[in-house]
Amino acid sequence: MKERTSILAPVGLCALLMHPPGAYANDAVVQTSQTRAELSAEHSVVAPGGSLWVALSIDLKPKWHTYWRTPGDAGEPIFIKWKLPPGVVAGPIQWPTPERFSFSDIAGFGYTGHLALLTELKIAPTVAAPAEILLEADGAWLVCAEICVPEDGIFRLPIKIDPVHRNNVANAAFTAARDALPRPAPWPVKAAASGNTLMIIAGPGISERALKRVMYFPYDGDLIANGANQEFRLQDGTLKLEVELTPDASGRGEAAGVLRFDHGNSPVPAGYTFTAPISRDAGK
């Protein structure tokens, strides 16, 4: 097991020697047995009044997984608590399209392999420049693979505030992170409940090419039977997805979340966000 303190002791000493007084040390990586987590910024320089995208990237060892904003039957969403200087405000986490995993009749929603959680930071026009600020975040995430390990770390990332010397070079890692985000559904989405079945109807306008699997990931953790089969039909560009509701879902007024499309000809899934009122009389 690689211990964080043992790594950071010599690194910390070197950082102390190398950084002149007044400069912040970069302490943006946390390494554990199961994960490598890193806080990074799309650009190293931002102007007052601008915005900056940052990412908490997590790389998991094979067989391990971590959790989405709605974790499923159990589990915990990845947690980020920001400690930011005055004039810097963090937006909500942008969650990539999740996947589903099941074990022992417990279904979870989350991620395997690599993921990056994007967050937009707004820099007030009044923030002094040129200067260097320190972005700090407490992160916590649960990783599981036959056991679970609650992991956490403190991340520190220095950023330059400068109205003149901006850095707008494209950052490939952030481009990839944006590609993994679900986007608003470009076609109409309706939801109808009949008995314990929720029918999600999307389209017209959906391409039938190589669509292999469709799965609904709800924002409401009590809406659907998380581990149940989800059957879809696609006809004339309109998709119908049947999902089992929980017994507690009878009073729910809307369905919201992500529709994940897996295509046979692409390893990268497409995710579409939607919010739709649940109609109770339309049925199947």
Add this chain to the structure above:
Amino acid sequence: MKTLGTILVAACALVGAQHSIAVDDIADRPKTLQHEAEIASLLQSAPWVSPGLSKDKVLYMVSWQSCPYCLAYERDDFPKLQAAGVDTRVIVYVRAVSSTPQERAGVAELWRHRSWELWKRFVKIPTSSWTAEGLPADTEPDSVALVAKSQDLADKLRVLMSENGIGTRQHLNLPTLIWRGKDGHLRGCGCENVEVRKYVLEELGAS
């Protein structure tokens, strides 16, 4: 000659792979715990919840509310253990960084009144949906103190278990399983391979 060489290389690779699996398996199997007195003291002083089946045959499971594999262990192995007369004692703690007020209220109540029935309800519901309805708020001084005690227990246990090669000084493996072996000494298991859990059942006469 070339064929013989290929066979030898393949045979060595096979032996190596088997040796590797065996070593991993053995390292992951139940072991007698060092720091036994300190661990026993922590467990006995903790307000565990249990169905109260036995004072002699006991398994402690340290977990928290939304630990999926703790829930799986409870579903898969608790019935076998309880059928064999093992008292399944659960110690729930709160994760300091990311817990919710409702989760803290639930854990405080479990530490306060030690209700097995409340625990069964508590772990059936994901943290995001747990409302802690009817329970004292997590901000009550008594609740704050109990939550802090649960975190303190987890912190101390994490260090002691890591010195036994189970988990790390920073992170506790969940579920953490501890029981008293036939020789009277405390036993523990990393159990990172779910197959290894059969040895826990065997040692407690529940296989």
